[in-house]
Amino acid sequence: MTDMSATNIVFLLFPGVTQLDFTAPAQALSRMPGAVVAGAASSLAPIATDSGFAIVPTHDFASAPQADILCVPGGHGVAEALGDAATIHFIARQAARAAWVTSVCTGAFLLGRAGLLAGKRATTHWAYTHLLPLVGAEHQPGRVVEDGQIVTSGGVTSGLDFALTLIARLKGAAVAQAIQLAIEYDPAPPFAGGHPDRAPDAVTTGLKQRVYDAAAARMEAALRGEGVIVLD
Amino acid sequence: MTDMSATNIVFLLFPGVTQLDFTAPAQALSRMPGAVVAGAASSLAPIATDSGFAIVPTHDFASAPQADILCVPGGHGVAEALGDAATIHFIARQAARAAWVTSVCTGAFLLGRAGLLAGKRATTHWAYTHLLPLVGAEHQPGRVVEDGQIVTSGGVTSGLDFALTLIARLKGAAVAQAIQLAIEYDPAPPFAGGHPDRAPDAVTTGLKQRVYDAAAARMEAALRGEGVIVLD
Numbered sequence: 479m480t481d482m483s484a485t486n487i488v489f490l491l492f493p494g495v496t497q498l499d500f501t502a503p504a505q506a507l508s509r510m511p512g513a514v515v516a517g518a519a520s521s522l523a524p525i526a527t528d529s530g531f532a533i534v535p536t537h538d539f540a541s542a543p544q545a546d547i548l549c550v551p552g553g554h555g556v557a558e559a560l561g562d563a564a565t566i567h568f569i570a571r572q573a574a575r576a577a578w579v580t581s582v583c584t585g586a587f588l589l590g591r592a593g594l595l596a597g598k599r600a601t602t603h604w605a606y607t608h609l610l611p612l613v614g615a616e617h618q619p620g621r622v623v624e625d626g627q628i629v630t631s632g633g634v635t636s637g638l639d640f641a642l643t644l645i646a647r648l649k650g651a652a653v654a655q656a657i658q659l660a661i662e663y664d665p666a667p668p669f670a671g672g673h674p675d676r677a678p679d680a681v682t683t684g685l686k687q688r689v690y691d692a693a694a695a696r697m698e699a700a701l702r703g704e705g706v707i708v709l710d
Numbered sequence: 711m712t713d714m715s716a717t718n719i720v721f722l723l724f725p726g727v728t729q730l731d732f733t734a735p736a737q738a739l740s741r742m743p744g745a746v747v748a749g750a751a752s753s754l755a756p757i758a759t760d761s762g763f764a765i766v767p768t769h770d771f772a773s774a775p776q777a778d779i780l781c782v783p784g785g786h787g788v789a790e791a792l793g794d795a796a797t798i799h800f801i802a803r804q805a806a807r808a809a810w811v812t813s814v815c816t817g818a819f820l821l822g823r824a825g826l827l828a829g830k831r832a833t834t835h836w837a838y839t840h841l842l843p844l845v846g847a848e849h850q851p852g853r854v855v856e857d858g859q860i861v862t863s864g865g866v867t868s869g870l871d872f873a874l875t876l877i878a879r880l881k882g883a884a885v886a887q888a889i890q891l892a893i894e895y896d897p898a899p900p901f902a903g904g905h906p907d908r909a910p911d912a913v914t915t916g917l918k919q920r921v922y923d924a925a926a927a928r929m930e931a932a933l934r935g936e937g938v939i940v941l942d
Contacts, residue, residue, distance in 0.1 A: 660866075661904075676896065
């Protein structure tokens, strides 16, 4: 990031991405002075998110600019993306020259598959933190975890806290505060239970039974599976 | 909303929409049991958001399903959308049969232009609340404001609080709590100043001078301007 006046921010896009995982940081980072946002995917075909919408990539992997900040979101599509060589190679190639390599939610496992979390402290969505050792990472509790140039964050909505934290570091607190005020980020969640540490046990248990026990098992199978991608 | 097992949630899309304004509520509402999400625009051409991405509408105005929940996001494109008859007619037609008519951020003014806020208590992004009387509404402070079937919310990120509040009302607290936990909405903003009531005065003043004094003047001109759209 030699020219601080322009900052290329590249978001990875893949089918089944969680729309808020990239939208929340994009909403904040795109307002950073000099920000240039790109969304890169394997082709320019629209990408179906998990929320009923489809996003048009701005670049394919070959044409994407080199990221100053690489952002890898998560989502239920991660388990499939872990097996896609083009996606993993793109992450590894971009990360090699990026100033900051970041993830939201289960995007951490894509960083991990690209070899970027070995020996690193990291976090991910609460339902998957026990799987971080499978990519060589040590789970550090926290909504935003920095280890050198690697910044990982917790589930979905944590991308906003990650982005504002990074903006404060890159451009100063005043810029980050102004962006936080511009997007009126003065949260008032209706319940206290946005994390299992604070949610009623019955809510956490029920949600795991309905969704996350199976989802984490799928992720574990993908992480342990055959066909580990050989990086260049 | 006669059949509670299926709920049509229709988001208005228009050029210059704030991506987080619709993504945050879509991320929560799409996980509500029975939710069917649509994104409706004047045509099926991709819509450029304010954040560097483009969204493909699922429907044009003619083909969109009747909403049970109509969601109108805001953004810097609202000032132009206020003058677009097809957009305002779509809102009015949908609202007439929707169970819930909602807005995030400056989307409130689109509801207002469609005649839906006359005599109502409402809110919008903090930089525009003084303009609510121009659409006949009374500003009520609050991140989420309900008045009958109309639910308006504050700037950008407030859409998450609005969506979880509405889910709790429609499907019960347990469902809303589970969705809040699934998206790990346990916010930890790096600064306290997400609203002018809590931000340092210098941050608020600087942001108004750089962005919102002019933006609010543009909105006011659009609201006072010629060519007020005649509803059917």
